[in-house]
Amino acid sequence: MNSLNKIYQFLFYALVFVIPYEDDVRAVPNLLLIALTILLPFAEKKLIFKIRNNNIYLYTFFFVIVIGLTSFMSSSFSNDIYVIMKLLLIFTILILSIPIKQKEGMMIAFVLSLILANLISLLGLGMHILESRTFEIPTGNEINDILFVERLYSGILNCLGIAFSFKLMALNNRLKKAMIANVIFSLFMIFLVVSRMAMLLSLIICFIKIFSFTSRKKALMLTGFGIVVLTVFLVLNQNFYKRFLYNSNEVNLFEKIKAWEPRFVIWSCGYENAVSAENKFLIGNGFLQTQQSLNNCYKNYINKKKKLNYFLNRRFNSHNQYLDLFLSKGIVGLSLFLGLIFLLFKQNKKDSDLLSVLLVLVFYMLIENVFHRQIGVYLTGLIIVVLGLHNREIEKLNE
Numbered sequence: 001m002n003s004l005n006k007i008y009q010f011l012f013y014a015l016v017f018v019i020p021y022e023d024d025v026r027a028v029p030n031l032l033l034i035a036l037t038i039l040l041p042f043a044e045k046k047l048i049f050k051i052r053n054n055n056i057y058l059y060t061f062f063f064v065i066v067i068g069l070t071s072f073m074s075s076s077f078s079n080d081i082y083v084i085m086k087l088l089l090i091f092t093i094l095i096l097s098i099p100i101k102q103k104e105g106m107m108i109a110f111v112l113s114l115i116l117a118n119l120i121s122l123l124g125l126g127m128h129i130l131e132s133r134t135f136e137i138p139t140g141n142e143i144n145d146i147l148f149v150e151r152l153y154s155g156i157l158n159c160l161g162i163a164f165s166f167k168l169m170a171l172n173n174r175l176k177k178a179m180i181a182n183v184i185f186s187l188f189m190i191f192l193v194v195s196r197m198a199m200l201l202s203l204i205i206c207f208i209k210i211f212s213f214t215s216r217k218k219a220l221m222l223t224g225f226g227i228v229v230l231t232v233f234l235v236l237n238q239n240f241y242k243r244f245l246y247n248s249n250e251v252n253l254f255e256k257i258k259a260w261e262p263r264f265v266i267w268s269c270g271y272e273n274a275v276s277a278e279n280k281f282l283i284g285n286g287f288l289q290t291q292q293s294l295n296n297c298y299k300n301y302i303n304k305k306k307k308l309n310y311f312l313n314r315r316f317n318s319h320n321q322y323l324d325l326f327l328s329k330g331i332v333g334l335s336l337f338l339g340l341i342f343l344l345f346k347q348n349k350k351d352s353d354l355l356s357v358l359l360v361l362v363f364y365m366l367i368e369n370v371f372h373r374q375i376g377v378y379l380t381g382l383i384i385v386v387l388g389l390h391n392r393e394i395e396k397l398n399e
Contacts, residue, residue: 005099008043011036012100013109016382020117020149020157022375029378036096044099056388057094059343063336064091070329076286080328083287086377093381094388103386104171107164110382111182114161117148118189124148125192143193152368153375155198158186159360160379162202164386166209167353191230201363203230205356212352263319263367265311269297270318273327284330287372291317293327317372321365324372344387354387 015032022029040047051057064087071077071084100106124146144150149157165179165186183206190198206226210219273279273293285293295312302308318324325334341362348354361370361383370376 004039005043008036008039008099009102009105011039012096013105015096016106016109017113019110019375019378019382020113022378023149026374033092033096037092040096040099047095047098050098051095054388056340056343056347056384057091059340060094060384061091063340064088066336067329067333070283070332071286074280074283074286076289079288080286083328083371086371086374089374089377090381090384093378094385097385104168106382107168107386108175111161111164111168111179114157115182115185117157118185121147121154121189121193147193149375151193151195152197153373154193155190155195155201156360156364156368156379158190158195159198159201159205159364160357160383161186162205163353163356163360166205166356167386170353197363197367201360205359208352208356208359262311262316265298265301266294266316266319267323269294269301270320270323270327272297274323279327280330282330283332284326284328287324287328290324290327291315294318317369319367319369321369321371324369344384348387357383357386 011032015029015036018025018028018032044050064084067080067087068077068084071080077084097106128146147154162183165182169176169179187202187206190202207223210222214222273290276293278293279285284290294317295315298308298311298316302311318327322334322337325337341358344358345355348358361380364370368376370380
C-alpha cells in the first residue's frame with residue numbers, strides 16, 4: 001500500500017469515526033467527503049470496473065435514480081430535493097469506500113468511536129446524578145441533551161456496535177476479549193437509558209450469536225444467566241417502568257400509550273393517508289406533500305391545543321421509513337427499497353453476524369425515517385458498505 005492509499009484509508013476511517021458526532025461537527029464529515037472525492041481517482045484506478053461488478057452498489061444507484069424520476073413525474077422534485085440529496089450521499093459513501101481494502105478497520109473505527117461516545121454519555125449522566133442528587137434518568141429532550149446523541153440514535157449506534165463487535169470477533173480472534181467488553185458496555189448503556197427498540201434488538205442480536213456459535217447446552221446456560229441478570233437490572237431500574245408503563249393518570253396501559261406515545265397518532269395518520277383516495281398509489285405524493293398531509297391529519301386528530309402545537313412545531317414525519325416511502329414514492333419506491341433489502345439478505349444469508357447488521361437497519365426503519373436525517377443516511381451507507389462486499393472479498397477477510 002503506497003502513501004496515497006494510506007492517507008485515503010485514514011481519511012475514510014476518520015469519516016466512519018465521526019458518524020456518531022455528525023450533529024455536533026457537521027463540517028468535519030463534509031470536509032472529509034470533499035478530500036476523499038478529490039483523492040478517489042488517484043487511490044482507485046479501476047473505479048468504474050469495480051462499480052460495474054458490484055450489484056449492490058449498482059442497485060442502490062438505480063434506486064436513487066428512480067426516486068428522483070418519480071419526483072419529476074409527480075412534479076415534486078424541487079420539494080423533494082432535500083431527501084434526494086441525502087439519498088445521493090448514501091451512494092457517494094458506497095463509491096468512496098471502493099479503495100478501502102480492509103473492511104475490518106472500518107468496523108474497528110466505528111466501535112472505537114462508539115466507546116468514546118458512550119463514555120461521554122456516561123460522564124454526562126454522572127454529572128446529572130450529582131447535580132440532581134437522584135438516580136432518576138430524565139426523559140424527552142432533557143435526556144437527549146445529556147447523551148452524545150438523542151436516545152433513539154444512541155440505541156441504533158449501540159446495536160450496530162454490538163453487531164460489528166460480533167463480526168470482528170469472528171474475523172480476528174485477538175479482538176475477542178475487547179469486543180466482548182464492548183458488547184457488555186453497549187448493553188449496559190442501552191438498558192441504562194431504556195432505549196426501547198434497542199433493548200429488544202440487542203437481545204435478539206445476542207441470542208442469534210449465542211445460538212449460532214455455541215453448543216445448545218451452553219447457549220441455554222448463557223441465555224438463562226442473561227435472563228437472571230436482565231431481570232435484576234430491570235427490577236432495580238425505575239426508569240424502565242416509567243418508559244414502558246408511562247407515568248401518567250390514565251387508567252390502563254392502552255390509554256397511556258394513546259396519550260403519551262406520539263407514534264400512536266403519527267401511524268394512525270399515516271394509515272389514514274395511505275388508504276386515502278388522494279394518495280397516488282403508484283408513484284406517491286412526494287416527501288413534502290406527505291408531510292403536509294400528516295400535518296393536516298394532526299389538526300383533525302388532536303383535540304388538545306398544546307399537544308397539537310407540539311406536533312406541528314416538531315413537524316413529525318411518519319416515523320417509519322417503509323410507510324414514508326409508500327406515501328412519498330408509492331409502491332414503486334417501496335418495492336425497490338425492499339428489493340435492496342432482499343439483495344443484502346441474499347448476499348449475506350450464510351453469515352449470521354452480517355445478518356445481525358442488516359437487522360439493525362430493518363428494525364430501526366420501523367420506527368424512524370432514517371433518510372430524513374444526515375446521521376441516518378451515513379449509517380445506512382456504512383451498513384450497505386459492510387454488507388455489500390462480494391463473497392470472495394468476505395472469504396479473503398476470513399483467511
